[in-house]
Amino acid sequence: MQTTTLSQDIVTGLEAITGAQFIFLDIQTRTHYGHDETEDYNFPPSVVVKPGTPQEIAEIMKLANQHSIPVVPIGARTGLSGGALSIYGGIGLSMERFTKIEIDEKNLQAILEPAVITQVFREAAAEKGLFYPPDPSSQGSCTIGGNVAENSGGARAVKYGVTKDYVLNLEVVLPNGEIIWTGANTLKNSTGYNLTQLMVGSEGTLGIITKIVMKLLPKNSHNVLMLIPFFKAGQACEAVAEIFRAGIVPSALEFMERDAIDWGLKYLDAVNLDIKDEVQAHLLVEVDGNYPDVLFAEAEKIMGVVERFEVDEILFADTEEQKNALWKLRRTVAEAVKSNSVYKEEDTVVPRYELPTLLEGIKIIGKKYGFQSVCYGHAGDGNLHVNIIKGDMTDDNWKNEVPKGIREIFELTVSLKGTLSGEHGIGYVQKNYMDIAFSNTHLQLMKGIKQLFDPNNILNPGKILPDNL
Template sequence: MDGWARITTEDLTELKLIVGEDHLRSDEESRHEYGHDETEDLVHPPDVVVFPASVDEVSSILKFANERSIPVTAIGARTGLSGGALSTHGGIALSMKRFDSIIQIDERNFQATVEPGVINQVFHHACKAEGLFYPPDPSSWGSCTLGGNLAYNAGGPKAVKYGVTNQYVLNLEVVLASGEVIWTGANVLKNSTGYNLTQLMVGSEGTLGIITKVVFKLLPYPKEDLTLLVPFSSAENACAAVSAIFHEGVTPAGMEFMERDAIDWTLKYVDDVQVPTGEDIEAHLLIELDGNDADVLFKDAEVIATVVEKFGAGEVLIADNQAQRDALWKLRRRVGEAVKSHSIYKEEDTVVPRAELPVLLKGVKDIGAKYGFKSVCYGHAGDGNLHVNIVKGEMTDEAWNTELPKGIREIFELVKGLGGTISGEHGIGYVQKDYLDIVFNDANLAAQKAIKKALDPKGILNPGKIFPGS
């Protein structure tokens, strides 16, 4: 176990003293439950799951774990797609579910102070009730927590206009590996005071500290929105239209791409949504516009209609009531689950400059043909973020285990060559770490490791993640 300690009976006694008898579980069932997230069928159980409820408890747990060199893996809602919450080296699973308080929504300053165990959608609606807008909304927003969103710098459909999680984080309360507690920044919109520890923590996958409080910046909630569904007879044309729309000066609040297969499988999986599925349709763009002026949105929709026509789009469907709109977004949000329910799969989270999307899509299909795998592609086309779901289908186990990794490497090399990278919003975690050499040179990896070593000398925080060979 590379020098990490396993949990002993004495350790359990110590941990119970910190969190209380009722907030610790070491039975087989709990360890299994907390040993997986939504990443493939992987299970890596911790030795024990603890449920602290205060920064002092987290501090005491880390101090204890650091002294004893026990691995500590922070756990949110286990909706992650890169295996970041797996206790690959055993030790303590630190569930943050009891950190579920929205401490303050400050409508004077458009800010909120929140605990990391709050569910994304719950927070979104609490802000909305005050006329305020927290834009990041990953597909799993109904169950994922803000802490997990921070750990992986989550995106979601609205990122194209509003940016991802890190753009909304002003300040973090963090417990360091030593158990010491810091605030990383200040509750302000601009800050040139020392190193940006806030942005270093966001996206660091629980390897540099445990976030116990967050101060978010919020926006005024947009008053109007409009959702469009645009069918295309060619998936590559759909991708090419994305870039052309931005070029006309229209910045949609959502710009989602779905391949034919993604829609077909999802329609089998959700039974209350209807979309055009004519035989000549190979892909759809789901486009959302928002703002404070309905006339402007309709003007923008006209611009979009003119652009997509040039790319051979079929008739543009405008969702003109909330029920239609919700149905379309439900379809989009369920694609991932639907495709995955169909077969053993691997999901890749490629991202490129958005005008390169057609090249990426064609490359993925060509590489699939070469190595014998089929893929279903969908994702946040406005950001150049294409989710590539590789389905096992009829592939032999041998091809799956030996040929596929070569194919994935080739896809990632293509992505890198296009100026992109291997994860746009899912993180590196456990399943992508051995591809990191594709995007970072040795000096960069050494710099990242040096920072890890500086903040967590014993390597107790979420070992086995991010770094190749870890």
């Protein structure tokens, strides 16, 4: 597939659909929509289009099909796997005008348009006494549509599940321009093949999501947050599984290597923490619920578990301010690393008990290929982010050696019954590692699904599936 150039006819056709004011051909706009948060890639679309209704999108898809023009749905461009990059040019379909929120208090549901910012939605639900748990670290800027497309997780997934666990029904514009609802607005559904869940995590390759029906929960009123310093990183990982075995399901259970917390502290002036030199890792643990006494009892149980390991003094966040500071520290790690060096971020996930083995393996692989890594993430669900730092590595090694190391990390992950991505998606940057997780038969089934939905391969081409399939 080659980069697309657009004829004047097509531009005229697009203008007729959305109005000329929503069509952008200038290089500034196209460059702006040509990147997300994935390394330093920029693939400008040939044209940026900002439709306002599903019907307009349907017309755009019909036009694109006629002329075999790639169409890439674009959300807030906070993605970490390059899912929204217009790698073959074509139409960059910005969803930014789809911002409606409707909270259905009677059914504990919400109907959302895809460009609603995740945090805006969470706050709108909270105002009605309701709770939408998924909270990706980028919640302040990412959108619900992107969360659905990538099946985003976040810190609360360990207790409350990921985006997919809240999606009940989707309105989708199919690549051929037809519009369907994938399911029903119900908590239970055994009615035909589950196209809703097929669409979730499909990274904008099977259809364009225009409405999302989400399940909501009643809001919790209390939580307890503690930061536990471990003298041995492996023991921090071991403690994770032990906390669950003690009968506790924390609402967050985050792991940060020493390096991760140091980078974060350097980056954030406002947060002060005095950490002993010998501390190798931290667990950030939260329990939530409606009954403070219960939460204190659970916090004590957790202390009982972790004190069997070599830990320093546990810090309890007493105020909202302290809690926010600790969360900010955790959420800022990726940004802090990024601000300091060229890097690649992998999103490994394993059964949680395998975390120490994964962490140890990553360090050994790093030594072998000469790279440093900063590891942190959602240890409660075995989801470890691995930031590989270029530092003073040569360009040649960065280009040729690091991918071999990444391949070995993924091979290790899969051998531990884990997989390539827990919550960031495969997108553009991980697609050529897919053979590690899946047999050819399996990949051919995925390709068949793509062909069924999108026979002309115009919707977000060149994502998820490996190039040589």
